[in-house]
Amino acid sequence: MVTTSSLFCPRCGKETQQEGLCQACFADKYVVFEVPQVTEVVICAKCPAYKVGERWVLTKLNTFEELAKKATSKNLRLMIKVNKDVKEPAILLTSEFTNPFILKSHIIVEGTIEGRPVKTEADVEVRIRKETCDICSRIAGGYYEAIIQIRASGRLPTKKELQRCMKIADDNMVRAEKAGDRLAFVSDIMELPEGTDIYMGSTAAARQISRAIVNDMGGTILESPKLVGEKEGKGLYRVTFAVRLPGIVPGDIVRMHNSLVIVEKVGRRISGTDLVTGFSTSIEAEEEPAKIASASEGVSTVLVSGDSNSVQILDPDTYVPLTLRKPAFLNKQPGEDVRVIKTNEGVFLLPGGGRGEE
Ligand SMILES: [Zn+2]
Numbered sequence: 569m570v571t572t573s574s575l576f577c578p579r580c581g582k583e584t585q586q587e588g589l590c591q592a593c594f595a596d597k598y599v600v601f602e603v604p605q606v607t608e609v610v611i612c613a614k615c616p617a618y619k620v621g622e623r624w625v626l627t628k629l630n631t632f633e634e635l636a637k638k639a640t641s642k643n644l645r646l647m648i649k650v651n652k653d654v655k656e657p658a659i660l661l662t663s664e665f666t667n668p669f670i671l672k673s674h675i676i677v678e679g680t681i682e683g684r685p686v687k688t689e690a691d692v693e694v695r696i697r698k699e700t701c702d703i704c705s706r707i708a709g710g711y712y713e714a715i716i717q718i719r720a721s722g723r724l725p726t727k728k729e730l731q732r733c734m735k736i737a738d739d740n741m742v743r744a745e746k747a748g749d750r751l752a753f754v755s756d757i758m759e760l761p762e763g764t765d766i767y768m769g770s771t772a773a774a775r776q777i778s779r780a781i782v783n784d785m786g787g788t789i790l791e792s793p794k795l796v797g798e799k800e801g802k803g804l805y806r807v808t809f810a811v812r813l814p815g816i817v818p819g820d821i822v823r824m825h826n827s828l829v830i831v832e833k834v835g836r837r838i839s840g841t842d843l844v845t846g847f848s849t850s851i852e853a854e855e856e857p858a859k860i861a862s863a864s865e866g867v868s869t870v871l872v873s874g875d876s877n878s879v880q881i882l883d884p885d886t887y888v889p890l891t892l893r894k895p896a897f898l899n900k901q902p903g904e905d906v907r908v909i910k911t912n913e914g915v916f917l918l919p920g921g922g923r924g925e926e
């Protein structure tokens with residue numbers, strides 16, 4: 569009798585093509601991965617951040633659903649324990665909401681053991697829990713690392729200046745947030761008689777804002793760190809940025825280049841119009857030109873006569889006729905009123921049209 573040599577699976581008894589277990593029994597014998605049947609993932613109730621272990625990860629996702637799925641996928645991939653014998657495991661993970669706070673995730677892991685393909689599938693119930701992330705709780709708790717104190721040198725800052733400072737702060741904060749500085753938030757704003765204090769979550773952002781203010785409006789910054797505690801052996805500092813806006817404001821009349829100038833713009837340079845010639849001029853703000861008067865102290869008087877080089881006006885107090893060089897800005901006719909300022913150095917015509925008047 570002739571017999572053909574046959575192989576049989578020792579587990580199920582089916583005829584096979586190879587020694588040992590048949591493919592079905594082989595795949596059945598090995599558990600490719602393990603994962604809990606039920607788990608919980610945590611997302612922030614206030615911002616698009618989710619938790620991995622003890623760490624919060626911020627995303628740019630826009631909806632709760634996207635954030636919950638992202639948090640689920642990231643957390644489950646870390647929970648999946650793949651059998652060490654599996655070579656080149658490939659994980660396929662899909663998640664669907666089964667109710668507003670529960671997802672069902674289907675996981676398939678494929679690979680090979682001893683050169684033979686193996687595959688396991690499993691379902692996980694994922695419960696979504698909302699907490700407040702570290703940054704959102706700092707914001708809520710009034711946390712701050714730095715204070716920007718906005719003051720002005722020898723005077724009070726104007727409302728307009730303070731508004732401008734806040735605008736600069738807002739613009740820079742948007743930029744810092746985009747660059748990934750999650751602490752770039754304002755935790756408090758104190759409006760004081762002498763200026764404004766801005767409490768900031770981030771020292772780096774506070775420094776950037778202080779510099780941007782001084783770049784735009786002139787002035788100086790004094791940075792003073794104060795030790796407030798210790799964390800993991802390192803000193804914890806709270807930094808005050810004392811921003812001092814220049815004493816000169818638009819509308820001030822200052823001594824500049826041996827003449828009197830009505831200030832129109834203050835920044836790194838102070839610029840304005842020379843009251844004698846009527847021409848534009850400027851100086852480095854660091855030169856700190858002396859303030860002589862303010863355009864608001866100007867008074868009206870009559871333009872008596874004039875030619876292309878000089879004009880006659882009446883002294884506003886004594887009505888004595890005075891002859892002045894005609895400044896380039898003057899476009900009034902004899903008989904009309906002009907604004908002048910009387911100083912220790914004489915009487916000067918002021919430009920009209922709101923120039924220098926903020
Ligand atoms: Zn078998």
Ligand SMILES: [Zn+2]
Binds near residue numbers: 612613616702704705
């Ligand atoms: Zn948050």
